[in-house]
Amino acid sequence: MSQAESQPGQQQGQTEQETPKVVEDHAAISPDQLAQQAMEGGLDLGTRLAEAENKLAEMQDAFLRAKADAENIRRRAQEDISKAHKFAVESFAESLLPVKDSLEMALKLETPSTDSLKEGVDMTLKQLASAFERNRLVEVNPQPGEKLDPMRHQAISMVSADQEANTIVSVLQKGYMISDRLLRPALVTVSQ
Numbered sequence: 001m002s003q004a005e006s007q008p009g010q011q012q013g014q015t016e017q018e019t020p021k022v023v024e025d026h027a028a029i030s031p032d033q034l035a036q037q038a039m040e041g042g043l044d045l046g047t048r049l050a051e052a053e054n055k056l057a058e059m060q061d062a063f064l065r066a067k068a069d070a071e072n073i074r075r076r077a078q079e080d081i082s083k084a085h086k087f088a089v090e091s092f093a094e095s096l097l098p099v100k101d102s103l104e105m106a107l108k109l110e111t112p113s114t115d116s117l118k119e120g121v122d123m124t125l126k127q128l129a130s131a132f133e134r135n136r137l138v139e140v141n142p143q144p145g146e147k148l149d150p151m152r153h154q155a156i157s158m159v160s161a162d163q164e165a166n167t168i169v170s171v172l173q174k175g176y177m178i179s180d181r182l183l184r185p186a187l188v189t190v191s192q
Contacts, residue, residue: 142188
């Protein structure tokens with residue numbers, strides 16, 4: 001018989017200093033040492049296992065909820081982006097409707113005079129310029145003598161001129177920018 005079995009009263013009478021304590025840092029000891037300490041400290045391994053399984057179940061549930069929340073957020077963001085793309089031109093289209101109405105009215109005139117057509121085209125062009133301005137569509141219309149900017153201008157040809165090299169001689173077609181993004185470069189001729 002061991003000493004603990006022959007003297008049960010002595011083990012119960014031990015002071016706190018003599019009783020073994022479970023080590024808090026479980027990572028520093030092996031599972032066998034942890035089990036030994038649990039048994040010596042009077043802890044029930046079954047209870048500890050049940051507690052660990054309950055904690056694992058709670059963590060799995062929390063993980064699945066967080067994963068579902070993340071998926072819902074991703075799906076909602078994709079829907080918002082899709083709607084933004086779908087309806088991004090809505091404002092621009094609304095501002096172009098009066099331009100279309102004016103053009104249709106001009107075509108309904110039975111015997112338009114040159115002056116009335118010119119006046120109607122001028123008013124329609126102003127409506128179109130207003131629609132462009134409201135939607136931040138800006139002309140790129142460089143002046144002769146300006147330096148060629150390859151980010152905003154496209155040189156179609158080089159001509160000899162009495163000005164500095166790589167400067168704009170003439171504009172063949174205006175360019176356009178929407179906000180800060182180039183939509184179409186201005187087509188220009190430049191000096192040699």
